[in-house]
Amino acid sequence: MGTINIHINHFSMGARNAFETAARLRNETGLSFWTGEWVRDTSCHMVPLGNGPHGKDAFIEIQCSVDAHAHLKETAPNRRYDALAAATEHNGDLWTGLMLGVDSLADLEAVSKRLGGDVTPDDSRINPYNHFQRPNGYILGYQGGPRFVGGSRPAKWPADMPGFYYYPDVPGRTSNQPVVPWPHMRTPAGVKWITFGGTNELLSDWMGSNAEEMIPVKFNGKAVGTWEVCVGIEGGDDVVISRPPTASVITDESKYRNGGRPG
Amino acid sequence: MQIRLNHFALGARNIYEASARLLKETGLGHQTGDWIQSTACHMVPLGGDVFIEVEGTIDAHAYLKMPKPNYTYDALDTDNEYNGDHFTGMMLGVDTLEELEEIGKRLGGGVTPDWPDPYRHFQRPDGYCRRFRSAPYYEPGSGKSRPRGMPNFYFYPDIPGRPANQPVWSAPHLKVPTGVKWIEYGGTEEEMSKWLDVPKASDILPFRFNGKALGTWAVCVGIEGGDDVVIRRPPSAASIKDPSIYRN
Numbered sequence: 478m479g480t481i482n483i484h485i486n487h488f489s490m491g492a493r494n495a496f497e498t499a500a501r502l503r504n505e506t507g508l509s510f511w512t513g514e515w516v517r518d519t520s521c522h523m524v525p526l527g528n529g530p531h532g533k534d535a536f537i538e539i540q541c542s543v544d545a546h547a548h549l550k551e552t553a554p555n556r557r558y559d560a561l562a563a564a565t566e567h568n569g570d571l572w573t574g575l576m577l578g579v580d581s582l583a584d585l586e587a588v589s590k591r592l593g594g595d596v597t598p599d600d601s602r603i604n605p606y607n608h609f610q611r612p613n614g615y616i617l618g619y620q621g622g623p624r625f626v627g628g629s630r631p632a633k634w635p636a637d638m639p640g641f642y643y644y645p646d647v648p649g650r651t652s653n654q655p656v657v658p659w660p661h662m663r664t665p666a667g668v669k670w671i672t673f674g675g676t677n678e679l680l681s682d683w684m685g686s687n688a689e690e691m692i693p694v695k696f697n698g699k700a701v702g703t704w705e706v707c708v709g710i711e712g713g714d715d716v717v718i719s720r721p722p723t724a725s726v727i728t729d730e731s732k733y734r735n736g737g738r739p740g
Numbered sequence: 741m742q743i744r745l746n747h748f749a750l751g752a753r754n755i756y757e758a759s760a761r762l763l764k765e766t767g768l769g770h771q772t773g774d775w776i777q778s779t780a781c782h783m784v785p786l787g788g789d790v791f792i793e794v795e796g797t798i799d800a801h802a803y804l805k806m807p808k809p810n811y812t813y814d815a816l817d818t819d820n821e822y823n824g825d826h827f828t829g830m831m832l833g834v835d836t837l838e839e840l841e842e843i844g845k846r847l848g849g850g851v852t853p854d855w856p857d858p859y860r861h862f863q864r865p866d867g868y869c870r871r872f873r874s875a876p877y878y879e880p881g882s883g884k885s886r887p888r889g890m891p892n893f894y895f896y897p898d899i900p901g902r903p904a905n906q907p908v909w910s911a912p913h914l915k916v917p918t919g920v921k922w923i924e925y926g927g928t929e930e931e932m933s934k935w936l937d938v939p940k941a942s943d944i945l946p947f948r949f950n951g952k953a954l955g956t957w958a959v960c961v962g963i964e965g966g967d968d969v970v971i972r973r974p975p976s977a978a979s980i981k982d983p984s985i986y987r988n
Binding site: 493494495496497499500509510511512513515518520522541542543544545546547548549558561562569610611612613614657658659660 | 755770804
């Protein structure tokens with residue numbers, strides 16, 4: 478089997494209030510967004526980042542809980558909620574995930590199998606409530622991995638190692654939807670580089686290839702997760718979006734390991 | 741003074757789920773992205789400049805820090821066949837600020853200030869800030885409050901910018917609403933007539949009173965080329981057993 482092409486698919490930015498965060502991020506960067514996508518008790522404002530040489534139609538999903546009632550009924554510790562409550566800058570905003578993409582289901586299955594897991598089922602047609610939905614009824618059918626049977630990832634991997642995704646519908650991709658117009662809006666030209674915690678050895682081991690050669694990543698040796706995303710701007714200066722990752726504000730990971738809701 | 745329907749508030753635990761379900765139930769589409777502080781609304785135009793705001797919290801952190809008990813939270817937490825949906829308000833409209841001030845004064849209060857801070861107003865994703873005024877407004881700490889379940893009054897100066905006049909998301913089998921045909925409301929004709937200061941409330945608005953807890957119980961909407969749809973949800977007051985705990 479040849480090397481699997483891995484690219485940056487999207488970033489999750491956790492927010493206490495995605496509406497406030499998206500408006501503030503746009504004031505900060507000029508990058509606009511679209512609204513209305515949701516899955517279960519979470520909704521996302523989507524920020525397309527453009528199509529750069531490495532970015533391949535990446536986007537940011539600004540995600541937040543939109544069902545306080547459901548949250549109060551949860552019995553397991555909620556890592557993302559706790560992290561967002563703990564963070565102090567940017568009204569609690571955190572990078573809560575880096576998601577990588579592959580170009581086929583076969584690639585996704587191979588990556589997941591190598592890591593000891595499997596792939597989430599494509600049940601978007603029979604179980605839409607478990608998938609992202611848009612207000613026009615579109616259901617985002619994608620598959621992700623690795624899914625670890627039993628729910629717990631092997632101890633050798635820290636929390637917040639990136640997930641892998643296969644999005645079969647390219648025109649329907651989140652990054653390819655129109656954003657809300659706004660004065661002084663800028664046109665993104667793709668992800669130029671990201672700063673990630675940990676080391677190249679760790680991420681390369683996870684990806685099964687040299688991470689620094691596969692995606693435009695730099696490492697800072699700190700807590701695992703995204704720290705910075707640099708986005709090119711058509712006809713303008715790059716913008717750098719800096720937020721801490723979830724792991725940097727969680728002091729005790731052990732309580733989320735078995736049965737806790739991940740960040 | 742002409743008093744007309746302005747909008748209905750439909751409280752939901754999860755506005756995304758509630759508005760998608762309402763779309764399936766009625767064929768009425770919605771806009772997304774309107775928000776104010778820790779609340780967001782999906783707006784459902786009903787025709788005739790009237791709309792439903794499907795409202796819910798979008799900031800669990802802020803919401804859970806609010807002082808308890810919380811009347812709306814407790815009502816929505818009451819299970820029903822609509823995943824907890826309740827009609828949480830009916831808002832009436834007038835055509836000028838002078839009329840609004842007159843109503844505010846008559847009801848022993850005033851009119852909300854035109855706060856300069858956009859964070860105190862509904863905002864849309866394109867930066868539009870919806871400035872409106874409402875009455876009766878009672879200064880915090882005045883000890884006065886509007887009786888729960890009685891409608892308040894609004895003046896929206898920007899008619900083209902009204903939520904009722906914004907496009908909805910396209911979706912299969914969308915229906916075109918033609919306006920509110922009737923409203924089933926709690927309480928009595930006498931109570932509402934006194935609040936509106938008119939001889940007979942149902943002469944100026946299409947009310948049907950059911951004598952139950954105050955608030956909206958059902959809204960009937962006309963449909964272009966089709967049968968009317970009736971949106972039936974209980975009002976908040978129907979699910980609050982002891983309103984006295986929310987008074988102070």
